[in-house]
Structures are given as C-alpha cells and as structure tokens.
Amino acid sequence: MAASVDPLVVGRVIGDVLDMFVPTVTMSVYYGSKHVTNGCDIKPSITINPPKVAIDGLPDQLYTLVMTDPDAPSPSEPSMREWVHWIVSDIPGGTNPTRGKEILGYMGPRPPVGIHRYILP
Template identity: 30%
Template structure:
C-alpha cells in the first residue's frame, strides 16, 4: 500500500504541473492554483518535513504535488515550522493549495477530485513522551468548483468544506514544550472521482486506534481510507507556561 501511495504521488506530481494566478478570499477557505511555485519549493518542503522529523515519523516520504498554506489571519499563518501562539489559532484557518506548475487540462481533472484536509499533533502530551500521540485536530473534505472569474483552476470556498472531524484548536499542556501541528492534504490513492466515504475517528486521541505503545494516527487513517498525501505544512505551538 505504501508503495502504491508513493507511485501515485509521483504520477500526480508529473501530471499536475503548472499553475494559474492565486487568489485569496478573506474569510473563506480556498483551494486554487498558483504561479509562484517550482520544483525548488517542493524540495524545500521535503527538507523541512525531514528536518522536523515529520517524514518519516508521522508520514512516509512522498513527493508533494502542491504547496499548502494555512492562514488564521494576515499575520498568523503556517510557514513550514514557524511558531504561533495557541490563542491566535482558535478558529479554523483558511486553506490555500497551490499547484507546483500547470498544464492545460490538469485543472479539469482536479475539479472532479475530493480533497481531504487533516491536522494532526504527533507530540501529545509532549514530544519527549508522545503516549497520547497522535491527536486528530481536523478532517474536512471538499470537491473543487470552477472558478467564477473563468480561471481554469478550481477553488473551494468555506461553504464547500465538509467536516469529518470538527476543528479542535491547538491546546498544548503546560510545560510540554513545542508541539508540531501538521497539515496534510490528501487525494484518493486510486484516482477515483467518486464520492468518498471516509471513516470518522472514534476518538481524537490516537485517531481512534488502539494504542500498542507506538505512535498511531494520520498515516494509518489515510491508508485505511485509501488516501495519498499530496501536500503538507506545519507550525509549532506551545503553552505560555514552560
């Protein structure tokens, strides 16, 4: 299954090259194409994920087809490992998913695909003692719609996203250091455009799985639901009392 996911990610990266101009709609969650990304950006993302031990601890290595941005406000957004205060993260962020590059026709394919956005905390209750890890903080899905301004790339507005697991703001306990809050975007590993029937975790802790002494969470949930990662980002947050 892991091999199949990696093969699909590589194929997606090859097929979904290029982009159109990006657009942010205030107060909305948007997924659309962007022009400012390149292979260098993808390499940078991979290096950051590896340096933060997100790959391979939280997710197996994959080739990002997109760059994902998460923004709570113009001053508070995910930037591959920046630190934000939990009190600034109380509402679900807006989400932007930018293609690396784009070719004609690729966005039509994307418009029929269900995207899944997920946030996980692999450092619960702390990075040194992750016995509660991972904590599921959000799962939401949407199918892109054609852009109203005639752009060839799809976008998703706030009303289009459907919660599978409602957003839970980061709330790291006292004296547990910095927690990584990791964003993933998934697509169906088999490339289907049919509606997805995702399982809602029975509990946020361990993503509802039985704990056997090892970290369990978003990676297993994605595999069980037939999803492949195509983008990732992350932040750090910690309690003010350390």
C-alpha cells in the same frame, strides 16, 4: 554551495509522522494574517479559530484535510500520538475547507506541555 534541506525532514515530520512523499498540489495556511509555513512557530492564542486554507488542484478532484498533533500529550513522551484536531473531506481542488464536509470539527491547538508540531498533510 550547501544543499537545501526540506523543513519537513528537519522537523522530523518525514520519517516520524509521514513517509517520504512527492506533493501533488500546493496548499497555503493562514492564522489571521500569519502565513504558516513548514517549521514556523505560532502561538496557541492565534489558533482559536480554524486557519484559512487554500488548496490548489483541479476542481473535479476532491481532497481531504487532516490536522494532527504527533506530540500529544508531551513532545518527550508522545503516548497519545496522532491526536486529531480537524478533518474535512471532499474539498474540491482550487477551493478551501468550507467547501468540503467537516467530519471532525476544528479543535485548536492547546498543548499541555512543551512545544508541539501540528501537521496538515
């Protein structure tokens, strides 16, 4: 039986963007009716508006959501890496980013060249 490999490792998010970590809460992300999971492809046309994000966790704990593109401006030459697309802080657990403080307004993905990874750690 083959061992499953974490899509964050396969997509080079772990090691290239983030250090190995153990998740403490779960999060679900939707662009319209499209459920976004680790490693899935989405078209830029559905990312005009911010995704719907639900963050589990305890209501008395606060979370921060950051959306970045580690492949800017191009996956083959990511000289601007960690282009930030969205930051929301102070999100109570069990809610969504609309309950937090938007530090940087949402800027939807607009990759100029190639296919980019967008990270919501």
